[in-house]
Amino acid sequence: MQISRRNAIVMGTLVGASSLPALAGAARAAAATATGTEADASPRLVERLADWRFHLGHANSIEKDFGFGRNQRTYAKAGVTAEASAPDFNDSGWAPVMVPHDWAVALPFAKPTTAPKKGDEDASAAHGFKAIGRDFPENSVGWYRTPIKITAADRDRLLWIEFDGVFRDCTVFVNGYVAGRNESGYAPFSVPIGDFLDYDGGPNVIAVRVDASLGEGWFYEGAGIYRHVDLVRADKVHVPQWGSVVRATPDAQGASADVVLELRNERKEPAEVVVRQQILGPDGKIAATLPEARVTVPAGETVESKAQTRISAPQLWSVETPHLYRLRSELIVEGRLADRYETSFGIRTIRFDGRRGFLLNERPVKLLGTCNHQDHAGVGTGIPDALHAWRIDQLQEMGSNAWRSAHNPPSTVLLDLCDAKGMMMIVEARRNSSDPAAMDELSRILRRDRNHPSIISWSLGNEEPQQGTARGARVTQVMQDLVRDLDPTRPTTFAFDNSWEIGVAKVVDVVGYNYRTDQIPDFKAKHPNVPVYGSETGSTVSTRGAYANDAAKHVVRAYDTEHPWWASTAEEWWTIAASREDIAGGFIWTGFDYRGEPTPYPEWPSISSYFGVLDTCGYPKDNFYYYRAWWRPDQPMVHLLPHWTWPGREGQPVEVWVHGNCAEVELLLNGRSLGCKEMPRNRHLAWNVPYAPGKLEARGYNGGKRAAIDVRETVGKPATIELTCDRRMPEATGRDVVMIRAEVLDAKGRPVPDAANLIRFTVEGDAKIIGVGNGDPTSLEADFASERHAFAGLAQAIVRIGRSAGAIRITAAADDLEGGLVQLRPRRLQLQR
Numbered sequence: 001m002q003i004s005r006r007n008a009i010v011m012g013t014l015v016g017a018s019s020l021p022a023l024a025g026a027a028r029a030a031a032a033t034a035t036g037t038e039a040d041a042s043p044r045l046v047e048r049l050a051d052w053r054f055h056l057g058h059a060n061s062i063e064k065d066f067g068f069g070r071n072q073r074t075y076a077k078a079g080v081t082a083e084a085s086a087p088d089f090n091d092s093g094w095a096p097v098m099v100p101h102d103w104a105v106a107l108p109f110a111k112p113t114t115a116p117k118k119g120d121e122d123a124s125a126a127h128g129f130k131a132i133g134r135d136f137p138e139n140s141v142g143w144y145r146t147p148i149k150i151t152a153a154d155r156d157r158l159l160w161i162e163f164d165g166v167f168r169d170c171t172v173f174v175n176g177y178v179a180g181r182n183e184s185g186y187a188p189f190s191v192p193i194g195d196f197l198d199y200d201g202g203p204n205v206i207a208v209r210v211d212a213s214l215g216e217g218w219f220y221e222g223a224g225i226y227r228h229v230d231l232v233r234a235d236k237v238h239v240p241q242w243g244s245v246v247r248a249t250p251d252a253q254g255a256s257a258d259v260v261l262e263l264r265n266e267r268k269e270p271a272e273v274v275v276r277q278q279i280l281g282p283d284g285k286i287a288a289t290l291p292e293a294r295v296t297v298p299a300g301e302t303v304e305s306k307a308q309t310r311i312s313a314p315q316l317w318s319v320e321t322p323h324l325y326r327l328r329s330e331l332i333v334e335g336r337l338a339d340r341y342e343t344s345f346g347i348r349t350i351r352f353d354g355r356r357g358f359l360l361n362e363r364p365v366k367l368l369g370t371c372n373h374q375d376h377a378g379v380g381t382g383i384p385d386a387l388h389a390w391r392i393d394q395l396q397e398m399g400s401n402a403w404r405s406a407h408n409p410p411s412t413v414l415l416d417l418c419d420a421k422g423m424m425m426i427v428e429a430r431r432n433s434s435d436p437a438a439m440d441e442l443s444r445i446l447r448r449d450r451n452h453p454s455i456i457s458w459s460l461g462n463e464e465p466q467q468g469t470a471r472g473a474r475v476t477q478v479m480q481d482l483v484r485d486l487d488p489t490r491p492t493t494f495a496f497d498n499s500w501e502i503g504v505a506k507v508v509d510v511v512g513y514n515y516r517t518d519q520i521p522d523f524k525a526k527h528p529n530v531p532v533y534g535s536e537t538g539s540t541v542s543t544r545g546a547y548a549n550d551a552a553k554h555v556v557r558a559y560d561t562e563h564p565w566w567a568s569t570a571e572e573w574w575t576i577a578a579s580r581e582d583i584a585g586g587f588i589w590t591g592f593d594y595r596g597e598p599t600p601y602p603e604w605p606s607i608s609s610y611f612g613v614l615d616t617c618g619y620p621k622d623n624f625y626y627y628r629a630w631w632r633p634d635q636p637m638v639h640l641l642p643h644w645t646w647p648g649r650e651g652q653p654v655e656v657w658v659h660g661n662c663a664e665v666e667l668l669l670n671g672r673s674l675g676c677k678e679m680p681r682n683r684h685l686a687w688n689v690p691y692a693p694g695k696l697e698a699r700g701y702n703g704g705k706r707a708a709i710d711v712r713e714t715v716g717k718p719a720t721i722e723l724t725c726d727r728r729m730p731e732a733t734g735r736d737v738v739m740i741r742a743e744v745l746d747a748k749g750r751p752v753p754d755a756a757n758l759i760r761f762t763v764e765g766d767a768k769i770i771g772v773g774n775g776d777p778t779s780l781e782a783d784f785a786s787e788r789h790a791f792a793g794l795a796q797a798i799v800r801i802g803r804s805a806g807a808i809r810i811t812a813a814a815d816d817l818e819g820g821l822v823q824l825r826p827r828r829l830q831l832q833r
Contacts (some may be wrong), residue, residue, distance in 0.1 A: 346453025379769020399631025
């Protein structure tokens with residue numbers, strides 16, 4: 001396959017050399033040689049561009065947009081663009097920010113002053129009522145600047161910048177020159193910069209103008225450079241971006257590995273290249289050596305080098321044991337090492353079967369999935385690596401083993417973490433279209449992501465108006481043809497809300513049902529060999545900690561009863577999916593509450609959805625424990641709801657539920673048994689209990705022996721704040737973050753379920769608060785702040801750790817409460833360049 005120079009330089013971030021998060025464990029080693037941390041360091045150098053300066057521009061004012069578009073000359077002459085793109089522009093007054101960064105999360109909320117026009121009912125609400133978009137030109141353009149250090153040695157190298165995601169339409173400048181553009185808010189891209197650099201000691205500055213006036217989704221999308229950026233230096237003979245593919249297949253004798261490596265020659269004469277490759281096992285030792293190859297690469301061209309090898313006694317990638325291998329590829333030119341490139345991969349098989357569901361390594365595995373957007377309380381879409389890892393951990397604690405990236409491709413770091421943690425992934429294209437731009441975006445996504453063992457399918461669309469039409473089938477067929485060309489090892493899928501038997505459904509490999517789970521059995525009766533799963537399921541809406549509906553206050557009770565007309569309860573869909581082997585599983589809509597698309601209240605002041613089994617902070621709602629019970633049935637548990645503090649309701653009946661997986665559950669009030677009931681499989685138990693202050697207790701029994709217990713007590717007034725954190729020894733890299741949980745307790749140390757105290761966070765030491773939240777879907781408090789009211793007794797702070805290894809003290813205070821304290825001891829580790 002020949003690749004043009006143009007295609008070779010627009011394809012984006014490298015798979016093998018991309019920076020991996022420190023928390024990715026075994027996956028971290030995949031980038032080690034690419035960053036010069038092992039012996040015989042690679043000539044390839046990857047520098048993470050994390051520190052930038054930022055300032056708002058203006059979509060409608062040339063003066064306020066630093067001269068961008070002045071006299072229509074921005075693109076008239078090379079090097080004559082906007083003032084803010086010039087290397088000598090004074091940006092000292094701009095705010096220092098760290099990428100990933102979302103500027104929209106710090107904007108004020110904007111209450112609509114007029115009723116929306118017909119057809120635009122959700123235009124403002126869809127993005128969480130943030131003051132951004134066409135109606136707010138003063139907030140919809142942002143500028144970023146960062147200097148880069150260039151030496152004379154760089155003259156003989158190729159240099160380019162990789163952007164994993166910028167929202168949205170952006171222009172990249174190098175020393176005032178327009179170096180590249182990208183419109184998509186989700187597809188990765190890269191920009192070659194070597195022609196525009198000063199190699200003689202002058203300043204070199206990268207500037208990026210981002211225009212978020214237009215959105216792509218019907219949910220909160222943020223704004224800015226919200227994913228990682230890398231500066232790459234490489235020899236003129238090198239492995240190009242996403243230039244390796246490893247297809248490892250286990251068999252009875254071990255595993256075969258087919259490798260395709262692209263070689264790019266930017267010299268003006270042909271290059272004779274010796275290709276040496278090894279496969280390193282999960283323990284870092286050599287697992288296989290590929291045959292050495294000698295390849296002639298013509299000037300200005302890209303050629304492929306193909307090789308095969310065998311791996312004995314392979315350790316398979318699975319949900320329980322996510323073993324990772326890495327391919328080390330070295331290019332020798334004229335007796336010297338020209339490039340070393342590493343590719344992380346896993347050895348496993350995947351298969352969707354119409355009768356047996358989903359099979360991983362030929363073992364049926366039910367997909368226990370959640371759909372998720374990329375945003376979190378406090379930071380919006382600019383999620384730090386450690387927070388990505390924390391969010392996966394919360395879902396895995398529930399028992400989830402799969403993630404559908406809705407409705408766009410995920411970040412590279414999220415995929416790296418899913419590989420390392422054993423979380424399966426469905427990657428979804430943002431656009432169901434075959435136009436050249438959409439196909440180019442799809443190509444970049446496929447090339448970037450196809451080595452990730454966590455990915456089990458490519459989703460080509462979601463609830464598209466054309467899904468049941470011949471036109472939709474034609475469009476999707478073109479997309480699928482590209483998938484077959486770039487990655488024939490994975491099936492395609494589509495998330496349908498109708499037309500499961502026509503149109504696009506006749507094209508893709510696996511049919512996804514958005515809701516309507518109760519219709520799947522009839523579909524299977526007619527189409528027993530068509531693989532099917534619930535691409536969106538459940539959609540129970542609830543407010544964490546609330547147990548009575550209050551439409552005036554936009555409060556939804558947290559029992560598994562409330563859902564939109566098109567959806568179902570958790571029990572309704574899961575009892576169907578769990579009972580049928582021929583349903584591969586399903587993906588809850590959603591794992592986390594997300595900003596925008598506020599349902600069931602699509603009006604002010606609801607700013608986020610209520611769908612999540614966890615809130616926007618990642619704090620569990622009660623339905624979390626329903627799934628936890630039946631998705632981890634080997635671990636006995638009971639969960640009791642609601643709380644038991646109801647002053648003024650003495651003697652009145654309270655609806656009491658128990659989620660759990662024990663064979664029998666006994667309910668007791670103040671030591672008196674209210675009866676023992678058998679737990680119906682995949683369901684819950686319920687009692688009506690006249691309220692009396694004291695202690696409500698649920699005891700779970702297996703085989704007559706107590707196996708689990710949960711207690712709710714009538715509590716006193718708020719008295720103290722308890723602070724806890726996810727890790728006490730974070731990494732002193734300047735990029736790691738720690739999740740701080742603040743909980744309001746009474747004098748006896750019991751959670752106060754309705755506490756709403758204003759909690760003020762402070763940090764001593766080399767660290768800073770980068771965001772706060774509380775999970776309240778109607779809260780209009782600032783995310784970028786150091787204080788937050790507790791909601792249902794909880795609040796959260798996200799703290800970024802600095803680069804020093806000194807002790808850090810984090811405190812929380814509130815009026816009339818005893819404060820809380822957490823102390824951290826950061827570890828100093830070697831950071832990627």
